[in-house]
Amino acid sequence: MKTSVRGFTALGAAAIAVTALVSCSSDSGTSTTSQGTDGFPVSIENTFGTTTIDSKPERLVTLGWNAQDILYALDLTPVGQPKYTYGADDNGVMPWAQDYFDADKTTLFDMPASGEPPIESIASLTPDVILAPYEGFEESVYNQLSKIAPTAAYPGAAWQTSWQDQTRIVGKAVGKSEEAEKLVDGLDATLADTAAAHPEFAGKTLAVVNFDTDSSNINVYLPTDPRVQVLTELGFVNAPGVEKLAADNAGGSFFKTISYENIADIDADVIVGFTDGSGDPSGIPAVGGLDAVKRGSTAFLSDTRVIGGLSNVNVLSTPWVLGQITPTLSEAAKRTTA
Template sequence: MRTTRRALLATVPLLALAAACGSGEQATAEPAATPDGAFPATITHALGTTTVGAAPQRVVCLGWGSQEALWALGGQTVAVPEVTYGGLPDGTLPWWQGHFDAATTTFLPNPTSGELPFEQITALAPDLVLAVYSGITADDYATLSKIAPTVGYPDQPWLTTWQDQVRLVGQAIGRTAEAQALVASTEADLAARAEAAPALRGRTFSYVYASQQGLSAYLPGDPRVDVMHELGLVDAPGITALAAQEATFYAEVAKERVRDLDSDVLVGYGGLTRDQLRADPVFATMPAVAADAVAWFDDETLVTATSATVLSLPWLLDRLVPLLESAAQKAPAAGS
């Protein structure tokens, strides 16, 4: 299913989301021991240990989420990845408004089409590279570290919670306390929205990309799935089983096996519309599809937003929660 994987990669700008441990557990970025504003700041991550000697002034962001955490903490960046899916005509995203400065920020080409633009990054003379939610390799990290101190992901590539995105960036720019406060306030908002949507509590779900060939299911540890958990939904049994077998952030399920992903609610997007999904004689055998308990995303920007960042979450939740509630209300009663 090569076309499916290509579409999966396209859904998050610059993303090639790779995977969680089978258990879905992740390392948590610990706050720096130094007080806010104190440098040097030392950050340990999956690719090494990085020391930031002074408050950075020229930050290059790679992957997804780094720039949004930086902006949310009051910083600025000289370069961000280009938005290749779900963007506005000017190449930005709606939740960037008031943060992105076109006069000072360069777009970097999407590295899923080739290697990182090292020469362009070097020419920007950065004093910090943030790649906290990315797929950079050990070789990429070694090259980037020769250009500027580089902070990678805490555990697995493309598997960094929005909370750890904020914490790691906060450490790197000397704003640990602000980062912790931002995480706490955002988690409180998520909890309040979950409390206001009791129809979601305990409902099983599968989040998928659909094509005529079958489904690709996102697994626990992927930020898209984690947001659903935070809203009260729980993994379908088939998702739990796949997570125990797979070493990537998603699993491909052949069309004849789609019933393995049976759930109360089906969440997703893809090469099929909602109507096409329901009209397909195979997909229609799934209980959620048969009951129209489906939250289907036709808006590319909404799909992009589900790869949660601290800035995208408020925009996302205003639109996502009503879709999920509508789907959950149509779900068959337990045991029916």
């Protein structure tokens, strides 16, 4: 199975970091009224308008990638969330969320191949709120979802809400803004500590690429994509060619498709590549000719769990995935000065 553009559709120190982050939200139990300063109703802006949640929601349904992980980190359990296929364990749950998932409390629903939310399945869960601060869908879908329950949709461009803003949106929607802010501070600290422990990352140029050796094109992730943002928070900077693609990105997408013959334009000190199902792209002449490939300063990722982890950037998944990729990133970065 090849990695999709979205990437959806690896533990020691990382596990300790997860525990530290989650403990920020769970020390005082689960009662919203006793924990936070949020009062209801609350209003949350999104790309389609404003969502108002009149009272504390109890039945929480999430769409797509990150909202359920944020709920788990806030010591809450959704009544429904999508079933994962790419990178997931056999039960349809990502590896970093296994200790939180309870099949008796949370229903997994299938996402259609079209990517649009399964309206009937969601409605059958009778949610009080639908959390989708990252997933891209049209206004017509938002209107359908809003007829079921208040829907906290993405606030700007689809698939480009930062992990920080996703955390804050979910926290506000469930009355736990204070706890959500602690989670943001916790992951910020984890990223800063990782960067400090790896000065070889600082200032090295970066390109994050989805390879498909069966195609004549590659997809380059742009600076507004959270998986790029989390790597730059470690000290990397976007390669000039990636910045140029972003400047020319009239459509406002989180990625840009370019041909293999133009891949030299985005050469970087370090290239992070998703290669699942495509084999090693180094055998393609244009790829093999890159300076990063010649010196071995690449991090080609083929494990779908790791690719899924880097593609699901949130307060629960990111400490886990840092435990998987940091040694590889370090080795690649050190080779730029070898």
